[in-house]
Amino acid sequence: MSTATDTTGTAADQTTPSRLSRRSPARWVLLAVGLVLALSLPWFVYPPVAMDIAAWALFAVALDLLLGYAGLLSFGHAAFWGGSAYVAGLVALHTGVPFPIAVLAGAIFAMLLALPIGLLSVKRSGIYFAMVTLAFAQMLFFVVNQWRDLTGGENGVQGVPRNFFGIELVETEPFYFYYAALPLILAGMWFAWRVVHSPFGRVLVATRDNPARARALGYDVERYRVMVFVISAGLAGLAGGLFAISHGFVSLQEVSWQTSGKVVLITVLGGIGTLWGAIIGAGVIVTLEDQLASSGFEGIGIITGAVFIIVVMLFRSGIWGTVTNLIARRRGLKPESDDIGAADSEQGL
């Protein structure tokens, strides 16, 4: 076994054979396909929906950074997505700065908010962590709901402009907004990928798989967890800010626990611990909800709830995980185990 101090190879490499190794052409093919898909998405689906998919995909990647690589299920990530949505929306509305700057302000706010929440939450792990983050997010929900002068309470923040360095990207040109926002989304994804494939990411996996051992090796487990929590919140904030600007308004729904649940659903559906899975999950759920809403179906929760139950009962490795497992079987390799966060960290994006 390698030690965790040896960052070039990890225990993960040796316990699960890598299916898409660093040098494999498959990885580059995937990356190219992903880029082409990201660039052509608004030509296949209605551009605002394409923007929603991109934003939710980044949100799910942010959550998966925490769930798949640090083994921590946050059920309160709406606090960062929604908190940033409000800050970005208000900054854009009241100062008229270009929208990327407003979104960055939102992301910074999300990180600042994540620091105290993270410090308190990492005292616990597992199911407790989920409950505590959920409760803290609810705290923000009540603050936003009560602070009507600033947030508009039940009415939300209306009329958020989309200023792009002097150009007003109006509603009638959703195409332009998608391409203006895409660089930020891709930058967020790239950053997540860098984190996963850095020494820091290796240590995270070690703290997930065996916290006691990581501690014994001298890693301050709690500190690593707080750090990844803050990074994850920043990326969620980036996504939430873009979502708010794209819609031109911010509502209480962005900070509600249903939103926290939705991003967990997306991540689990796509496959925990695989950054690709988060993207696929977002595509499926956003498209599904859009279809249901436009067909006038009452009670979307009936469908999403049922999907969730089916995934948890039957496809615990998610869409992406199920597919890669099938490929692995055909190649005669050992498929994934059934633990949360037992992802092969090599195969993420």
Place this chain on the structure above:
Amino acid sequence: MNAFLLYTVQGLAAGSFYALAALGLAIIFGVLGVVNFAHGACYMLGAIVAAVLQDLIGLSFWPALIVVPILLFLFGVIIERLFVSRLTELDPLYNFLLTFGLSLLLVDLIKRQYGVSGLPYTRPEILSGQLSLGSIHLPTYQVFVFIFSLVICGLVWLLMTRTRIGMIVRASTEKSDLTRALGVNVKAWVTPVFGFGIALAGLAGVLAAPFRAITADMGSSFIIILFAVVVIGGLGSIVGAVVAGFLVGLVEAYGQAYAPQLSQIVIFVLMALVILIRPAGLFGREENA
């Protein structure tokens, strides 16, 4: 003084719902290691079923206190057999996710069936009006709810401390591996215990029916506060769940009376303080954390 007493009674009545439901949550967690996200939805079902049965067959409040929990017990047994039991061997997060999906499904099913406006509920004549003790007037129904839930919590406590079933539940709550190692068949108790926990949530729902709005969403904020309650009390503690339930009810009522804008936030501030000072909860022990 009189106003303060009134808020106290209101707080204890609100705390009654939290205490009963949190007790169910704690027992389920203790024996199965499952945090039931659908607990709020089950509380909602308790109220809805009571209202629907009153409408359909004229079932009044008193029999509903027995009939509805029995129905929810059966519902809990079905859910446990169909879904929960297949996941208990895995990471507990899976059951958390499963019950989350279940609660989405239940809430929207009820919404589709009965809409978003509240269902009517007629409370029994005897519980309307006021109790007069000298110069003090208290709402009869809230006093009744508090006393009734205390009695139920007391009965559950007796069940836990004086019977073999209770001994097994407590033992597996505190040290489930050791209990199994000593040859106690914990598995046999899992299904009825789950049903019993759900029945308690349903009972809280029936109690809430006469003076809360009966809607599909009534469990949505309830479940989050319930999580705060069990974090404050300590997840692995049955006494903690009850005490924290009443405590949170009081905090909520005083908050609504003296600082209405902060009433909900105060609960979570209290939770944050408890996590800071005693991460395992007021009555929890470290190894259960």
